[in-house]
Each structure stands twice: as structure tokens, then as C-alpha cells.
Amino acid sequence: MADKNAQKEPCGLYLLTPEKIDDLVRFIDTLDLVLATGVVTCLQLRLKSVDDSVIIETAKALLPICHKHEVPLLLNDRADIAAEVDADGVHLGQEDGDVASARTLLGHNKDIGVTCHSSLHLAFEAGEAGANYVAFGSFFPSVTKKNATPADKEILSTWDEVTDIACVAIGGITPDNCRELADSGAHFVAVSSAVWNHKDGPVAAVRVFEAALA
Ligand SMILES: Cc1ncc(COP(=O)(O)OP(=O)(O)O)c(N)n1
Ligand SMILES: Cc1nc(C(=O)O)sc1CCOP(=O)(O)O
Numbered sequence: 001m002a003d004k005n006a007q008k009e010p011c012g013l014y015l016l017t018p019e020k021i022d023d024l025v026r027f028i029d030t031l032d033l034v035l036a037t038g039v040v041t042c043l044q045l046r047l048k049s050v051d052d053s054v055i056i057e058t059a060k061a062l063l064p065i066c067h068k069h070e071v072p073l074l075l076n077d078r079a080d081i082a083a084e085v086d087a088d089g090v091h092l093g094q095e096d097g098d099v100a101s102a103r104t105l106l107g108h109n110k111d112i113g114v115t116c117h118s119s120l121h122l123a124f125e126a127g128e129a130g131a132n133y134v135a136f137g138s139f140f141p142s143v144t145k146k147n148a149t150p151a152d153k154e155i156l157s158t159w160d161e162v163t164d165i166a167c168v169a170i171g172g173i174t175p176d177n178c179r180e181l182a183d184s185g186a187h188f189v190a191v192s193s194a195v196w197n198h199k200d201g202p203v204a205a206v207r208v209f210e211a212a213l214a
């Protein structure tokens with residue numbers, strides 16, 4: 001039998017939106033071009049400090065674009081809104097509610113991811129509760145989340161050896177440092193600023209990630 005790494009899917013690019021979207025029409029045009037590259041495997045709507053009505057309006061506007069490109073849209077923090085807008089899932093932090101309640105709201109065909117920082121214990125708990133993926137981080141200093149808990153990439157290889165549940169690496173990931181996380185066992189790298197703040201724009205950024213992860 002071939003070794004399991006020989007059959008492994010390439011590491012996917014999991015994109016987080018900016019925390020605020022000032023011009024939704026313009027953002028949708030940009031997102032359409034970014035997703036048309038085929039490089040992004042998952043999008044998370046991660047709006048912070050906005051009213052629920054803005055999250056709902058934005059999610060409803062992004063869902064058709066994501067689905068046109070066959071990219072699932074997950075909501076950050078809010079299983080209730082994910083259920084209301086029929087999004088493809090939710091990402092829960094340790095303070096964002098439990099997996100069982102989210103599963104009740106969303107049903108079994110939606111994805112639930114859980115932040116596990118640098119803790120295998122939290123990851124096993126999330127897996128046992130029915131999470132579809134666990135997220136470890138922060139692997140590098142992040143301008144998006146300046147006080148994130150640091151994580152060591154060895155947690156990715158350990159997780160990859162002991163379970164079949166997907167793991168996402170997050171935190172300060174760039175085209176220059178993503179390869180080492182993929183080689184350590186990350187199934188997805190989750191990225192925000194390195195795409196939206198790239199000097200040549202977000203479409204060029206995802207192309208550079210594609211080359212780095214190939
Ligand atoms: C894929 C992914 N991993 C981790 C996080 C962080 O979630 P959380 O700890 O709840 O922090 P906020 O994103 O809510 O600030 C994430 N969003 N996505
Ligand atoms: C939202 C988030 N969570 C993190 C964690 O460690 O749990 S790091 C992070 C920020 C990710 O954005 P960027 O790619 O700009 O660093």
C-alpha cells in the first residue's frame with residue numbers, strides 16, 4: 001500500500017474576508033475574480049463589530065458568488081445566522097458556542113470548524129463533538145489578530161498522524177511561509193491579510209499562494 005502522504009490532496013487555500021467591507025458591490029466584483037481563479041477552496045465571512053443585519057445582508061450577497069464558483073461559504077462566530085441564511089457552515093472559536101448546538105441549528109450536511117489554538121486536547125474534544133475540521137494557530141505574527149496564541153507547526157504533524165479530521169493552519173500565513181505548514185500536515189491554510197493587502201492585489205495574491213502550495 002502506498003504511503004498515505006502519496007495520496008494526500010494538496011493543501012487548500014481557506015480565505016477569510018476582511019473584518020469590515022465598506023463597499024459591498026466593489027467587494028463582490030473583486031471576490032468574483034478571486035474565486036474565478038479556482039484557487040480558493042473555502043471562504044469565511046469574518047465581519048467584526050457590525051450589526052447582525054450587515055452580516056445577514058453580506059452573507060446573502062456573497063452566497064451566490066461563492067456557489068457560482070463551487071466554493072463553500074462559512075460564517076464566523078454565528079451558527080444562528082449561518083442557519084438563517086443557509087450558509088455552508090460556521091467557524092466557532094472557544095467562546096462562540098458549542099459544536100452540538102451549532103449542529104442542531106445547521107444539520108448534518110453543513111461544516112463546523114473549531115478554533116483549537118495550540119491544544120491537541122481542544123482538538124480531540126472538538127472532533128469528538130462532531131467538528132468537521134479543527135484550526136490551529138497562530139503560526140506566525142498576525143496583523144489581523146495581534147494577540148493570538150502562538151502555535152508550533154509540530155502540532156500539525158501530530159494531528160495528521162493520529163486522526164482523519166481535517167486541520168486548518170492560521171495566523172500570519174504568507175506565500176513565503178505556507179509551504180512549511182502544508183509539509184507539516186495542514187490540510188488548509190487560512191489567510192486574510194496576505195491576500196487582501198497584497199501589493200499586486202488579491203487575484204495576484206491567490207495565484208502566488210497557488211504556486212507556493214503546488
Ligand atoms: C479557520 C479559522 N481558524 C481560527 C479562527 C479564529 O476564530 P476565533 O478564535 O473565534 O477568533 P475570531 O476569528 O472570531 O476573531 C477563524 N476565524 N478561522
Ligand atoms: C482570525 C485569526 N485567528 C487566529 C488564531 O490564531 O486563532 S490568527 C487569525 C488572523 C488570520 O489573519 P491573517 O492571515 O491576516 O494573519
Ligand SMILES: [Mg+2]
Binds near residue numbers: 076094
Ligand atoms: Mg470567533
